[in-house]
Amino acid sequence: QLQLVEFGGGLVEPGGSLTLSCAAPGLPLEDNVIGWFRQAPGKEREGVACISSSGSSTYYADSVKGRFTISRDNAKNTVFLQMNSLKPEDTARYHCAGRIATVQALCTRPPGDFWGQGAQVTVSS
Numbered sequence: 001q002l003q004l005v006e007f008g009g010g011l012v013e014p015g016g017s018l019t020l021s022c023a024a025p026g027l028p029l030e031d032n033v034i035g036w037f038r039q040a041p042g043k044e045r046e047g048v049a050c051i052s053s054s055g056s057s058t059y060y061a062d063s064v065k066g067r068f069t070i071s072r073d074n075a076k077n078t079v080f081l082q083m084n085s086l087k088p089e090d091t092a093r094y095h096c097a098g099r100i101a102t103v104q105a106l107c108t109r110p111p112g113d114f115w116g117q118g119a120q121v122t123v124s125s
Contacts (some may be wrong), residue, residue: 001024001100001105002024002027002029002032002098002115003027003115003116004022004023004024004034004096004097004098004106004114004115004116005022005023005024005025005115005116006020006021006022006080006094006096006117006118006119007020007022007023007119008020008021008119009093009094009119009120009121010120010121010122011123011124012075012086012121012122012123013086013089013123013124013125014043014088014095014123014124014125015085016084016086016123017082017084017085017086018083018086018121019079019080019081019082019083020036020083020094020096020097020119020121021078021079021080021081022034022070022078022079022080022081023077023078023079024077025077025120026041026085027073027118028074029074029077029078029079030051030053030074031053031075031100032053032098032099032100033050033052033053033071033098033099033100033101033102033103033106034050034070034072034079034097035047035048035049035050035051035059035097035098035103035106035107036048036049036050036070036079036081036094036096036125037093037094037095037097037108037110037111037114038090038092038093038095039048039092039093039095039123040089040093041093043092045098045108045110045116046061046063046082047059047061047106047108047109047110048060048061048064048068048094048107049068049069049070049081050070050103050104050106050107051070051071051072051079051098051103052102052103053074055071055072055074055092057103057108058070058103059065059103059106060107061107063082064090065090065101066120067083067084067085067086068081068082068083068084068086069081069082070082072088072091078087079096079098079101080104081094081096086121086123088123088124089123090121091121091122091123091124092120092121093118093119093120093121094117094118094119094121095114095116095119096104096114097104097111097114097115098119099108099111103113118122
């Protein structure tokens with residue numbers, strides 16, 4: 001699996017915004033579809049958003065459509081997840097992962113494990 005590391009987690013109030021970054025130092029991502037996944041206590045892991053290798057195609061879970069935006073900068077070897085209008089139910093640990101696949105396949109079939117610790121996002125007042 002890709003060795004990816006997440007940055008940008010934290011505590012934010014409902015309605016606020018947060019941006020996560022996913023980086024692969026020293027490893028090119030150009031050929032990989034990259035996705036963000038999350039898991040909250042007591043819930044199954046779900047695909048949140050995925051983006052194609054070129055950035056031209058994206059896929060979002062229904063629960064985050066219109067609020068989250070995934071993007072990538074291949075020159076910087078980084079994938080971003082911009083999260084707006086955050087809700088308490090967005091609270092979870094977020095991981096990124098990737099492989100050569102379609103965005104639908106990656107997001108609807110989450111990997112069984114992840115590299116790194118992920119980023120904890122907590123939405124509360």
